[in-house]
Amino acid sequence: MSHHTQTAQFLPGSVIANRYMVESVIGSGAFGTVYGVLDVKTSTELALKVLNEEMRTHAHAHMMMMREGQILQKLEHPNIVKCYDVWDEDGCAFVTTELLEGETLAAVLERNEKIDPVFALTVAEQLADALAHLHERGVVHRDIKPENIFIERRLGRAWPVIMDFGLAFVEGSKSLGRLDEGTNCVSGTPLYMAPEQIMSYWRDYGPWTDLYALGCMVWEMCVGEVPFEAASLLLLVQKHLEEDPPTFQPRMQVPEGFELWLRRLLAKAPRHRFQCAAEALYELEQLEQLEDSAARWRPLAFK
Secondary structure: OEOOOOOOOOOOOOEEOOOEEEEEEEEEOOOEEEEEEEEOOOOEEEEEEEEOHHHOOOHHHHHHHHHHHHHHOOOOOOOEOOEEEEEEEOOEEEEEEEOOOEEEHHHHHHOOOOOOHHHHHHHHHHHHHHHHHHHHOOEEOOOOOHHHEEEEEEOOEEEEEEOOOOOOEEOOOOOOOOOOOOOOOOOOOHHHOOHHHHOOOHHHOOHHHHHHHHHHHHHHHHHOOOOOOOOOHHHHHHHHHHOOOOOOOOOOOOOOOHHHHHHHHOOOOHHHOOOOHHHHHHHHHHOOOOOOHHHHHOOOEOO
């Protein structure tokens, strides 16, 4: 979301649902606006996402926001944004979540600074653990990318949090299943999309789809570039579908065997990747440790 306020519907001081007092506009986009609010019942600072007024007549947008909140309510993990409430009022969808402080992983990567290996491995491990949690509950995110990973400050340290579940679905659920099932609709972010997602082979979606995206993101943290880039969308798609990742040239020290682990995440065929995030996490933990292995589990302090 951008930080424009043109679409703001509620002014500071407004009270929503007789409970949430608007304090600021955090950001706004084509579909919704996110406000910083105070829950007057609990005196808690929260984020409140509201469907924009011009989108209230769009049934699909309304359904996506309601689904996102309902899916988030099924999850409880320190590396997944916490949802407190989701409701509909006069045809408008509302979702309240914890208020995060920090910046996205995309903002960290955009500075093009050499990333500390402790930070990179901590992010990889904690995100794999979070993915294991949601996959065990039948949830597939489908849009894992740096813009959707928030690096929050917790007790002065960095902590990755997965957010934006707008494309997520729950396997086997009639109400929270795939909205694009049986269609040729392609949803996601091409730089981080698995081959089956690019081809919209929705029957092949699963935990391995998110793990491919995780692999692209971890590669970018280590190398400074995503594994596949191209001058056009067509060429980018071709690389994801046909080419092996390039030579792995990390700008940091990584454990022995790490490249093989990463390339397994990026295998073209879903059956050749880890079949669940818990397996990927276990294998990562078994790799040769950094000299100070204990430091890997301490989230990197903000400088």
